[in-house]
Amino acid sequence: MRGSEPDSRDRAGETTRIHVVSDVHGNTEALARAGDGADALICLGDLVLFLDYADHSRGIFPDLFGKENADRIVALRTARRYDEARAFGRELWAGRDRDTEILGAVRKQYAELFAAFPTPTYATYGNVDVPDLWPEYARPGTTVLDGERVEIGGRVFGFVGGGLKTPMNTPYEISDEEYAAKVEALGPVDVLCSHIPPEIPELTYDTVARRFERGSRALLEAIRATRPRYALFGHVHQPLVRRMRIGTTECVNVGHFASTGTPWALSW
Secondary structure, eight states: OOSEEOTTSOGGGOOOEEEEEOOOTTOHHHHTTTTTTOSEEEEOSOOOOSOOSSOTTSSHHHHHHOHHHHHHHHHHHHTTOHHHHHHHHHHHHTTSOHHHHHHHHHHHHHHHHHHHOOSSEEEOOOTTOOGGGHHHHOOTTEEEOSSEEEEETTEEEEEEOSEEOOTTOOTTEEOHHHHHHHHHHHOSOSEEEESSOBSOHHHHEETTTTEEOOOBHHHHHHHHHHOOSEEEEOOOSSBSOSEEEETTEEEEEOOOHHHHOOOEEEEO
16 A cells, blocks of 8 residues: 555644555565654564465465466465365475474564564564564564554554464464454554454455455454544455545555555654
8 A cells, every 4th residue: 555644634743653564575675664754663464475476486485396386376276276275285295394494484584574674663463474483583672562552652553463264274363252352452542453454345355366355353343333543454465445434444454565665654
């Protein structure tokens, strides 16, 4: 999502400017510039690039198995032939130490990505992230939040990381109940930040993948009940609608940073 939102005030009178990114997917170079001109950076997850669906030569999967195999698994997943995709994956991993190889590649990406974060950064996990590794790489100046609140420039921001269970079985997918508990723990906030969108068809449909991604009913209910100024999220890379209003809340898809390299800006 390109551009900025000055929150209906004169830019000359603003006191705080926040840049927001999501779905970084390995774009370290742009991430290093994402905080330029802002008081803080917010990152809504999916730092890791496992497989680039636009360029099948990029990511952990093609690095391990080559572009031809990446082409095949993308085709199977796009066709929703998930059982065949999983069987194909098992064939490729036969005789190899899957966990060791993937974690090694993820660690390499995290070392570069976390080093690119400006100070201060407030971050939460995406569904393809590995939360257990984040404490090893989050430096002073990077605050990791999940089911937690923080005040920035006099406004309260609430963060909910991860995604919900899907056939893709990505690393940080949790149950609807666990996710809802994190949303409830936030209480009322000014800005609701999550990796996945609220469960609205226009916000969850990916026009390139031609499928609905999972959105959260709990997020939608919280928006309706507590009416935050903004609900910010990513996850859906090419959404049918990038922003819409639910009641008084402006809902904005702030990704896909990997392709745009441009943060969304909020100032007041």
